[in-house]
Amino acid sequence: MKTANVADLRNNFKTIAAWINDGETVAIKKRGKLFATLNPARGMDEPPMPKIDFAAQLKKIWGDKVFTDEEIREMKEAELEGQEG
Numbered sequence: 397m398k399t400a401n402v403a404d405l406r407n408n409f410k411t412i413a414a415w416i417n418d419g420e421t422v423a424i425k426k427r428g429k430l431f432a433t434l435n436p437a438r439g440m441d442e443p444p445m446p447k448i449d450f451a452a453q454l455k456k457i458w459g460d461k462v463f464t465d466e467e468i469r470e471m472k473e474a475e476l477e478g479q480e481g
Contacts, residue, residue, distance in 0.1 A: 399422070401426065421433055
């Protein structure tokens with residue numbers, strides 16, 4: 397069982413959530429004393445949720461395209477115009 401304190405929850409939640417996602421139970425301590433335990437919501441026999449490769453998704457969508465500052469400005473303006481109308 398992994399252990400974290402309340403400050404770790406606040407500052408390193410991504411890491412602690414990954415532990416839980418991988419099937420770990422995490423003991424939470426507050427001022428050095430056991431405060432709570434966090435357990436995965438699903439059964440332990442189920443495989444962990446797959447990790448999403450956002451970089452690969454972006455590459456699939458955009459390829460090796462690099463936007464110029466002008467293109468980025470135009471996209472932002474178009475997005476703002478879409479929100480107004």
